[in-house]
Amino acid sequence: MKYPDIAFEPLFTWVNRPRILFSPGVRREIGFEMAQLGGKRAAVFTDKGLVNAGVAEMVLAEIEKSDLELAGVFDEILQDARIEVINAGAAFYRRVNADCLIAVGGGSVMDTAKAANILIGSGDEDFQPLADQAGLWENATPLKPHIAFPTTAGTGCEVTSAMVVLDTKARAKLSVTHPYCNSDLAMLDPELTVRLPPKVTAFTGVDALTHAIESIVSTGAEPIADALALHAIRLIFKYLPVAVHEPENIDARGSMMLASTMAAMAFGNTMTGAVHALAHALGAIYGIPHGLANAIMLPHVMEYNLIDERLDRFRMIADAMGIEVGNMEAKAASEEAVVGVKGLLATIGLTETLKDFGVPTDRDELQPLVELAAADGQIGYNPRYVEEEDIVSLYLQAH
Numbered sequence: 001m002k003y004p005d006i007a008f009e010p011l012f013t014w015v016n017r018p019r020i021l022f023s024p025g026v027r028r029e030i031g032f033e034m035a036q037l038g039g040k041r042a043a044v045f046t047d048k049g050l051v052n053a054g055v056a057e058m059v060l061a062e063i064e065k066s067d068l069e070l071a072g073v074f075d076e077i078l079q080d081a082r083i084e085v086i087n088a089g090a091a092f093y094r095r096v097n098a099d100c101l102i103a104v105g106g107g108s109v110m111d112t113a114k115a116a117n118i119l120i121g122s123g124d125e126d127f128q129p130l131a132d133q134a135g136l137w138e139n140a141t142p143l144k145p146h147i148a149f150p151t152t153a154g155t156g157c158e159v160t161s162a163m164v165v166l167d168t169k170a171r172a173k174l175s176v177t178h179p180y181c182n183s184d185l186a187m188l189d190p191e192l193t194v195r196l197p198p199k200v201t202a203f204t205g206v207d208a209l210t211h212a213i214e215s216i217v218s219t220g221a222e223p224i225a226d227a228l229a230l231h232a233i234r235l236i237f238k239y240l241p242v243a244v245h246e247p248e249n250i251d252a253r254g255s256m257m258l259a260s261t262m263a264a265m266a267f268g269n270t271m272t273g274a275v276h277a278l279a280h281a282l283g284a285i286y287g288i289p290h291g292l293a294n295a296i297m298l299p300h301v302m303e304y305n306l307i308d309e310r311l312d313r314f315r316m317i318a319d320a321m322g323i324e325v326g327n328m329e330a331k332a333a334s335e336e337a338v339v340g341v342k343g344l345l346a347t348i349g350l351t352e353t354l355k356d357f358g359v360p361t362d363r364d365e366l367q368p369l370v371e372l373a374a375a376d377g378q379i380g381y382n383p384r385y386v387e388e389e390d391i392v393s394l395y396l397q398a399h
């Protein structure tokens with residue numbers, strides 16, 4: 001099908017950090033690569049789940065074989081990048097005299113490492129005032145050498161210059177940006193993802209899908225991001241069901257890892273939209289894992305966004321899913337994108353609704369959730385304006 005006319009702002013920027021190395025087993029190059037970046041003594045950031053599953057060890061073993069010194073392993077990271085854990089991670093880095101850091105984990109680990117690196121660079125001990133500033137671009141300088149090994153194929157935050165931190169006191173998720181916070185090198189080793197349980201594989205994969213879809217329809221859409229996001233959708237529709245049902249299929253794991261990174265390169269530049277805004281609120285108040293919250297909200301927000309100015313973009317999304325929409329009328333073609341997402345969710349076993357997490361249906365009880373979603377920075381990039389009552393009805397539809 002032909003690429004539709006695109007009405008994007010006459011000016012956009014494209015951020016293209018970091019370098020990426022992809023190969024099954026690429027972790028074996030860690031010593032050489034960190035030496036290139038000038039790091040000699042590494043602090044490894046990970047979590048206990050990855051330590052217990054032996055995934056952290058897959059990287060630690062390669063550090064041991066290399067000339068890179070291991071200063072210590074910080075494995076206290078919990079679900080979501082929490083401010084108190086970020087502070088503890090930076091204090092750990094200083095205590096063990098590290099001069100570089102290596103993140104081995106999913107979004108929570110990588111975002112914690114990104115935030116800790118900012119804190120280390122600032123010389124401060126508490127990330128809260130920095131998180132409250134949100135945009136940390138003024139006078140920003142490069143941070144400590146940082147290599148990321150994603151262990152999920154979903155968040156893509158090894159490449160984005162933003163992170164989402166959980167303010168546990170305010171029960172809110174805050175987006176913080178810094179031009180050098182992402183890794184200097186993203187080492188994409190799909191062997192690190194083969195032990196990921198099917199459920200987590202499924203919902204982290206849908207996080208990547210949500211990044212791609214929201215990027216293409218966002219108010220920040222532009223052609224470079226389109227190229228990456230559309231191909232991410234092709235890869236996800238082909239390989240996510242395989243990765244869920246055949247966890248050790250390295251081709252599927254590798255393709256999902258690339259899709260995740262590509263979708264993140266796209267949304268890191270265009271931003272996302274209402275799915276992410278509503279999902280962040282669900283994560284902050286009800287602890288729903290990010291990818292799962294996205295999976296629950298995605299079809300409903302897509303339906304809401306089927307406005308005239310975006311029908312061609314949804315047709316393009318349906319086409320990338322492999323659906324024959326070239327000759328269909330615009331509205332019908334765009335609806336196929338929603339059908340495609342629902343079909344994928346069923347295939348990979350994501351049938352949860354908000355009811356499963358105790359989210360209320362009472363209007364007053366929903367108010368804290370609604371306020372958080374309405375204040376989320378991503379909602380402004382949604383292609384259709386979202387009022388508070390629209391948020392309420394989206395949450396109710398997802399019940």
Ligand SMILES: [Fe+2]
Binds near residue numbers: 155207210211
């Ligand atoms: Fe996301």
